[in-house]
Amino acid sequence: MRQAVELKGKPASDGIFAGPIFFLGAxxxxxxxAGDAEAERRALDAxxxxxxxxLTTLVETAPAEGAEMLGFQIALLEDxxxxxxxxxxxxxxxxxxxxxxxxxxxxxxxxxxSDDDYFRARAADLKDMRDRVxxxxxxxxxxxxxxxxxxxxxxxxxSLFLEADWSKGGAIALSHGSPSSHVAILARGRGVPMVVGxxxxxxxxxxxxxxxxxxxxxxxxxxxxxxxxWSKKAEALAAKRAREARFLAEPARLKDGSRIELLINVxxxxxxxxxxxxxxxxxxxxxxxxxxxxxxxxPDEEMQYSAYRSFLxxxxxxxxxxxxxxxxxxxxxxxxxxxxxxxxxxGQRGVRLTLEHVAVFKAQxxxxxxxxxxxxxxxxxxxxxxxDELDRSAALLDEVMTELTREGIAAKRPPLGIMVEVPxxxxxxxxxxxxxxxxxxxxxxxxxxxxAARDEAAVANLSDPAHPAVxxxxxxxxxxxxxxxxxxxLCGDMASEPRHLKALIAAxxxxxxxxxxxxxxxxxxxxxxx
Amino acid sequence: MTAWISNSxxxxxxxxxxxxxxVKLTKLAKTFAAVIEIAGEPDGxxxxxxxxxxxxxxxAKQDSILYVRAxxxxxxxxxxxxxxxxxxxxDEDAAHAASG
Numbered sequence: 001m002r003q004a005v006e007l008k009g010k011p012a013s014d015g016i017f018a019g020p021i022f023f024l025g026a027x028x029x030x031x032x033x034a035g036d037a038e039a040e041r042r043a044l045d046a047x048x049x050x051x052x053x054x055l056t057t058l059v060e061t062a063p064a065e066g067a068e069m070l071g072f073q074i075a076l077l078e079d080x081x082x083x084x085x086x087x088x089x090x091x092x093x094x095x096x097x098x099x100x101x102x103x104x105x106x107x108x109x110x111x112x113x114s115d116d117d118y119f120r121a122r123a124a125d126l127k128d129m130r131d132r133v134x135x136x137x138x139x140x141x142x143x144x145x146x147x148x149x150x151x152x153x154x155x156x157x158x159s160l161f162l163e164a165d166w167s168k169g170g171a172i173a174l175s176h177g178s179p180s181s182h183v184a185i186l187a188r189g190r191g192v193p194m195v196v197g198x199x200x201x202x203x204x205x206x207x208x209x210x211x212x213x214x215x216x217x218x219x220x221x222x223x224x225x226x227x228x229x230w231s232k233k234a235e236a237l238a239a240k241r242a243r244e245a246r247f248l249a250e251p252a253r254l255k256d257g258s259r260i261e262l263l264i265n266v267x268x269x270x271x272x273x274x275x276x277x278x279x280x281x282x283x284x285x286x287x288x289x290x291x292x293x294x295x296x297x298x299p300d301e302e303m304q305y306s307a308y309r310s311f312l313x314x315x316x317x318x319x320x321x322x323x324x325x326x327x328x329x330x331x332x333x334x335x336x337x338x339x340x341x342x343x344x345x346x347g348q349r350g351v352r353l354t355l356e357h358v359a360v361f362k363a364q365x366x367x368x369x370x371x372x373x374x375x376x377x378x379x380x381x382x383x384x385x386x387x388d389e390l391d392r393s394a395a396l397l398d399e400v401m402t403e404l405t406r407e408g409i410a411a412k413r414p415p416l417g418i419m420v421e422v423p424x425x426x427x428x429x430x431x432x433x434x435x436x437x438x439x440x441x442x443x444x445x446x447x448x449x450x451x452a453a454r455d456e457a458a459v460a461n462l463s464d465p466a467h468p469a470v471x472x473x474x475x476x477x478x479x480x481x482x483x484x485x486x487x488x489x490l491c492g493d494m495a496s497e498p499r500h501l502k503a504l505i506a507a508x509x510x511x512x513x514x515x516x517x518x519x520x521x522x523x524x525x526x527x528x529x530x
Numbered sequence: 531m532t533a534w535i536s537n538s539x540x541x542x543x544x545x546x547x548x549x550x551x552x553v554k555l556t557k558l559a560k561t562f563a564a565v566i567e568i569a570g571e572p573d574g575x576x577x578x579x580x581x582x583x584x585x586x587x588x589x590a591k592q593d594s595i596l597y598v599r600a601x602x603x604x605x606x607x608x609x610x611x612x613x614x615x616x617x618x619x620x621d622e623d624a625a626h627a628a629s630g
Binding site for chain 1: 546548549550552553556557578581582583584586587589591
């Protein structure tokens with residue numbers, strides 16, 4: 001039995017989860033590009049070598065029974081008889097991953113057909129071995145991450161989070177990272193417990209762990225007493241959630257009964273699958289970046305159109321605000337975002353970038369105005385700093401409207417609003433009075449006001465959206481909007497945090513957009529604010 | 531003509547030539563320069579004793595007879611060593627074997 005190891009980090013997403021651990025190792029993004037036969041052969045040999053090395057490390061710390069099965073996998077991988085057929089397929093022009101898959105598949109079938117239980121069970125070992133090599137080959141370690149496990153690693157790129165399967169629960173524990181990173185936002189959105197800034201995590205030799213997202217705690221190999229304690233806490237948390245759940249179907253109101261418009265932030269259609277649209281007043285922020293994942297082809301107009309339309313269909317006439325492509329900063333897309341920017345957060349990101357890629361921007365706008373026919377759509381521009389950016393985007397919007405009308409395609413020009421996340425706008429919102437609406441992005445606004453990178457653990461304590469300077473800017477934008485009749489909402493992360501709600505209401509906000517997982521919690525907290 | 535040295539030995543192991551014994555057998559076989567083959571029948575088919583993939587694919591069961599043959603400089607020593615390993619039940623005691 002391993003000694004329990006307790007690590008303290010920073011809370012990034014609430015919740016308690018106990019389960020097996022899955023070590024992510026180095027996380028690179030992007031898919032393989034196949035080379036010629038010689039390159040493919042080398043790639044496969046390297047992946048097999050990497051798999052052997054990985055297994056060898058595991059064997060050193062694994063319990064006897066596990067070590068023996070891993071030893072079997074190593075022996076298989078070292079066997080020329082396994083590699084030969086794969087090499088032969090590669091020589092015929094088949095890619096390394098397909099060749100490997102095909103070769104191992106043939107062996108797996110042999111085991112699965114056995115009349116002996118023991119040999120049939122070995123098929124699972126071969127599949128495990130097959131997947132380990134495929135992971136090494138693709139350089140992607142988490143797309144095949146074990147579902148229902150605690151993912152442990154250095155950091156997790158957002159694309160990887162989106163590819164992982166969270167339907168069986170799970171949690172995230174990171175050596176670095178920050179509570180304001182995009183992955184943390186996604187984790188809160190999905191209700192996945194997450195702790196960051198844990199420092200070096202030596203997970204070798206540990207098979208299971210408990211994570212307490214609210215406390216920022218990771219306990220490797222918890223003992224019986226600890227397990228009991230956390231299972232009690234998890235029960236208490238479930239009871240609290242049950243209390244909150246009573247608010248879920250009710251409209252959001254303050255103590256005095258006044259209505260708060262509560263919208264949701266979503267990154268992908270899968271987040272809406274289990275959500276009843278009646279629980280919210282619409283979608284306050286749809287992050288269209290999910291369509292533009294790294295390494296994939298840019299989605300064409302048709303694909304975007306049907307995706308946007310699915311959000312409008314889901315909302316059943318409620319407002320849906322879709323943000324145009326917001327990449328750059330910590331969300332790079334190869335071949336699109338500039339490489340080697342010295343300071344990506346202050347570089348070409350959001351609308352600055354899309355205005356440089358007019359064809360991509362126009363395709364998105366065309367898809368949006370076509371989808372707008374089917375519901376209550378609003379378009380939101382990210383990272384707007386000066387009025388010219390809004391004007392140029394509006395001109396492009398007019399342009400695609402004219403084009404579509406000429407082509408005889410149904411389209412509707414939705415209101416064009418902006419994110420308020422750059423201090424230049426928050427300080428002087430009157431310069432952007434032409435915007436149809438303002439949506440305060442408190443995460444980036446905090447980052448720029450506090451001059452603290454949101455993904456930098458070392459300065460995470462500065463990244464405080466409740467700092468008076470940030471709150472004063474929020475109040476400034478809200479006041480200006482009220483005076484001018486421009487709707488103002490806040491779609492940043494702080495709206496999902498019950499502890500910040502009082503300050504936001506005091507700042508004059510009456511429209512908030514929160515993560516789907518926090519709807520009930522936010523409604524319950526608002527009902528206490530008088 | 532190839533000069534094969536051969537022998538045979540009954541497998542006593544609980545579940546036969548499963549993963550752990552197979553790993554041991556192939557590891558031992560690899561320590562010899564000789565070509566070493568094993569079979570479940572006296573006339574084959576013969577398979578490479580140094581390949582875990584092939585050895586496991588035999589799915590040799592308990593109480594079946596394992597035929598061993600080798601060809602090369604250290605062929606005699608190789609056949610003897612493999613036979614002994616199987617006779618020693620792969621150096622596993624009964625309790626351990628039962629859990630495997």
